[in-house]
Amino acid sequence: MINKLLEKISGKWIFLSLVGLIYLLLAVFHFDGFLKVTDQFAGIVWKILPVFVMVFVLMFLSNLLLDPKKILKWIGREAGVKGWLVSIVGGILSSGPVYMWYPLLSDLKDKGMKDAFMAVFLYNRAVKIPLLPMMVFYFGLAFTVTLTFYMILFSVINGLIIHRFLNPHES
Amino acid sequence: MVGMKKAFGQTLKSFSQMFPIIIGVVMLVSLFLALVPAAFYAKVFTGSDWIDPLVGALVGSISSGNPVVSYILGGELLSQGVSLIAVTAFILSWVTVGMIQLPAESLMLGKKFALIRNAVSFIASLIVAYLTVLTLSFL
Numbered sequence: 459m460i461n462k463l464l465e466k467i468s469g470k471w472i473f474l475s476l477v478g479l480i481y482l483l484l485a486v487f488h489f490d491g492f493l494k495v496t497d498q499f500a501g502i503v504w505k506i507l508p509v510f511v512m513v514f515v516l517m518f519l520s521n522l523l524l525d526p527k528k529i530l531k532w533i534g535r536e537a538g539v540k541g542w543l544v545s546i547v548g549g550i551l552s553s554g555p556v557y558m559w560y561p562l563l564s565d566l567k568d569k570g571m572k573d574a575f576m577a578v579f580l581y582n583r584a585v586k587i588p589l590l591p592m593m594v595f596y597f598g599l600a601f602t603v604t605l606t607f608y609m610i611l612f613s614v615i616n617g618l619i620i621h622r623f624l625n626p627h628e629s
Numbered sequence: 630m631v632g633m634k635k636a637f638g639q640t641l642k643s644f645s646q647m648f649p650i651i652i653g654v655v656m657l658v659s660l661f662l663a664l665v666p667a668a669f670y671a672k673v674f675t676g677s678d679w680i681d682p683l684v685g686a687l688v689g690s691i692s693s694g695n696p697v698v699s700y701i702l703g704g705e706l707l708s709q710g711v712s713l714i715a716v717t718a719f720i721l722s723w724v725t726v727g728m729i730q731l732p733a734e735s736l737m738l739g740k741k742f743a744l745i746r747n748a749v750s751f752i753a754s755l756i757v758a759y760l761t762v763l764t765l766s767f768l
Contacts, residue, residue, distance in 0.1 A: 473732050474649040477656045484660075491664060499659035506655070514644060522636035557654045557730045560737040561647040567738065576738060577746050584696075584724035592697055596704040604764050605717065608757045609725075616749050623745045 509554030517562050520569075530570045537572065542614060545575040549582025549613070556583055573624050574617035581613035647737060654733045658693045661729055665692075670702050670719075674711045681715035686754045689722030690747075691729070699723035713765075717758035725750040 485492040520529075533541050552559055563576050585606055593602045621628075673688055674681050689699065703716040726747050727734065734743035 469736050470646070470649045470653070473736065474653040474656075477653045477660075480660065481656065495660050495663040498663040499656060502655050502659055502662075510651075514640060517643060518636055518640040521639045522633060555658075556727060557651060557733050560650070560733060561643055564647070564737040565643055573739075573742055576742070577749075580746065581725055581750065584721065586696060586724075589696055589700070592700055596700045597707075600765055600768050601713075601761065604768075605721070605757070605761045608760055608764075609721070612753045612757055616746070616753055619749050620742065620745050624742060 506555055506558060509558045512554070513558050513562050517565055520562070520565065524569075529566060533566065533572060533575045534570045535572050537575070541572060541575050542578060542617070545578035545617070546582050546610060546613060549579040550585045550587065552579070552583055553586075553588075556580065559583070572621070574621035577620040578613045578617040581616050582610065584609050584613075650733045650736050654730055657729050661691075661693050667702065671706060671709055671711075674706065674715060676710070678712055678714070681712055682718045682755055682758055685711075685715035685717075685719035685758070686722040686726075686751055689719040689754065690726035690751055692723050693727070693729045696720070696724050714758045714762045717761050718754050721757055722751060722754040725754060 481492065481495070484495060531537065532544055537544070559579075563571070563579065567573070567576060590602055590606070593605075597605075670688060673684055675684065692699070699720040703720045706716050706719070707713065728747070731743055731747060734746075
């Protein structure tokens, strides 16, 4: 009975309910902490609102202008070097929290985006051009250049490994 | 090319389906940021050259927030004597591994994809940390 009920409720609602339950417990047992957390929540929502709008616009434009065939040519299974480059540059240029990009990636995945390219995009989000001066300030120029080089290199290795794991029968 | 109305409807539908997940992740991140004090980070490092990189990667993986925070914390940890390899693993896993976002990533991009991606990124954060410091020693 419970299993059937759980099957009907999708994972996303179970996830949200569980997080809601944590908030409820916090409100009951540690109200000051709850206020602190809700304050933080409001602050983050306010901060991610522009990214939310940007991702919505990008998804709208991809639905409006790109047909799946065109997407496959750029980031599909047969995209080749172009696909790796698009994913690396896309990951570096994307801004805002990583979870804001899941809807767009999920959408592109449904249209045929290669899993390796999704991984490369997500890994390259670690390379943030506007934050590089900050990294130089704390760790020095040599460190920043070396780390950035290895991050881009390993994003490709990461993508290759994930592709191999998810498609074990592909040569 | 599809019509404007259809494209808007498709986008709205995709977004409304993902809305509970996004809200759930923001709630989890808020919980973490509000309840974990900055002092926690300095306490978990042991001083061991072998264990600390692993601790750095683990702590970075369960942390969340703007990468700038990881740089500031990393700078502080360095001044307190934590090794550069450990700090590098920490700032790298902070941005490449997301334990707090894992439920959302699993739901939207696939469970197997999310698990493998995070596991590979975790191992990569250690390898890249060692390689970076090794390369710097030659420069």
